Amino acid sequence: MKTCSQSAVERGGGSHRDEIRKGPWKAEEDEVLLNHVRRYGPRDWSSIRSKGLLQRTGKSCRLRWVNKLRPNLKNGCKFTQEEERIVIELQAQFGNKWARIASYLPGRTDNDVKNFWSSRQKRLARILQTSSSAASSAPASSSKSHLRSTKRDSSAPVMNISRNVPSAEILKVSSLREEWIPPNPQCSLPELQNIPQHLPENHNHLVFPSGCQELFPPIPQAPPPPQSGISFIPGGYDFLGRLEDSNFFNAFEPIETVTGIGEAPGNQFSEELPFFEVSAGFRSGSLDTFFDDFPADMFDDNVDSPAISASPRRSS
DNA sequence: AAACGACACAACCGCCGCCAG
DNA sequence: GCTGGCGGCGGTTGTGTCGTT
Numbered sequence: 001m002k003t004c005s006q007s008a009v010e011r012g013g014g015s016h017r018d019e020i021r022k023g024p025w026k027a028e029e030d031e032v033l034l035n036h037v038r039r040y041g042p043r044d045w046s047s048i049r050s051k052g053l054l055q056r057t058g059k060s061c062r063l064r065w066v067n068k069l070r071p072n073l074k075n076g077c078k079f080t081q082e083e084e085r086i087v088i089e090l091q092a093q094f095g096n097k098w099a100r101i102a103s104y105l106p107g108r109t110d111n112d113v114k115n116f117w118s119s120r121q122k123r124l125a126r127i128l129q130t131s132s133s134a135a136s137s138a139p140a141s142s143s144k145s146h147l148r149s150t151k152r153d154s155s156a157p158v159m160n161i162s163r164n165v166p167s168a169e170i171l172k173v174s175s176l177r178e179e180w181i182p183p184n185p186q187c188s189l190p191e192l193q194n195i196p197q198h199l200p201e202n203h204n205h206l207v208f209p210s211g212c213q214e215l216f217p218p219i220p221q222a223p224p225p226p227q228s229g230i231s232f233i234p235g236g237y238d239f240l241g242r243l244e245d246s247n248f249f250n251a252f253e254p255i256e257t258v259t260g261i262g263e264a265p266g267n268q269f270s271e272e273l274p275f276f277e278v279s280a281g282f283r284s285g286s287l288d289t290f291f292d293d294f295p296a297d298m299f300d301d302n303v304d305s306p307a308i309s310a311s312p313r314r315s316s
Numbered sequence: 317a318a319a320c321g322a323c324a325c326a327a328c329c330g331c332c333g334c335c336a337g
Numbered sequence: 338g339c340t341g342g343c344g345g346c347g348g349t350t351g352t353g354t355c356g357t358t
Contacts, residue, residue, distance in 0.1 A: 022328075024352095046343065062344070063327070076325090099346060110346070111326080118348090119323060127323090 022057035025064055029054055033061055034069055042070075067111045074107035079116050087113055 021029075032053050038048075042065055045058030054061065068075065079087070083105055090101040098110035098117070103115065 024326075043344090057328095058343070059329090059345090060327080066345095067326075078324090096347065114347070115325060119325095124321085 002208070019055055020049075020057055025068075028058065030064070030069055033064060036061075036070070037065060041068075067109050070109075072107050073109065074112075077107075078083060079108075083108065084116075084120075087116060241268075 033048065036044075036048050036053060038082075045062040048054050048061050049056060049058060056064075067073075086104060087101060090104060096099050096114075096117075100113045102108050102110040102113045230282075
């Protein structure tokens, strides 16, 4: 099915200078955008269109860079349990401040976090809805359709519908990772241990069916933490400005000199090389010239490699 | 094999704050 | 002080994929 925007794109064919192109990005457009970033840094997005380089809005260009083209992104990599835990804890802490939350997750964008949370909320809502509807309408033996598993929850949520609440087991389904993850004092991000657990005023509460609250313990109220109490450096955005420096691309050490995250003091890799991993599917053609200046193993497809973990990073 | 549902992902839209003129 | 442009952010929607029935 074609979207309206796609049809518009086809009509214009990209030939009309003042026509704004929408829809999926082509490899050529990505290349143009990367060239712009290489020359001018990740800024002046609107100039890309005003110069006639692309028929995309500045917003669209920026979004494409931030979400797809920016190096070091974990594109196509599912959230690890640790990442999920961090998101859950920080969402409880900050509310729906996805950009802020994403800044604590190297390689993740606000869009990633937002999508992850949205999916999670839908699953949770479905589970809770299933729970309440099953309990109110049928005995335990008659709600098979509600228990149908899907590709991602084949092991899943078996409702204890005789109790009108999800069983504790439901919330611990590891494959779904839907378990309630309480504030964890042993969190592997030490800095997070310092964040008082409280709900922002505008925090999006889930409204649990009666009887469920006990399974979703409220987060204790506490004064907002001083920002300075969080000592590790969020990955990503902080480095965008550095690209403005014409020498920025020359400033990197060979990867051999870089120590893996979490295994040595400094953990400099993620701080000094926040951008230079290219996403899958972006490894060929003239784009290689963009990355030729960087160590080859910097572009390792293995996004689960220690170099891009969600492990804590401290500024030394 | 087809239909359906759930999910992940990409992209757009609207609002807001900042800042230069 | 006002205004318009720009960038950042959160919400929402559209689409493709995959597993189940």
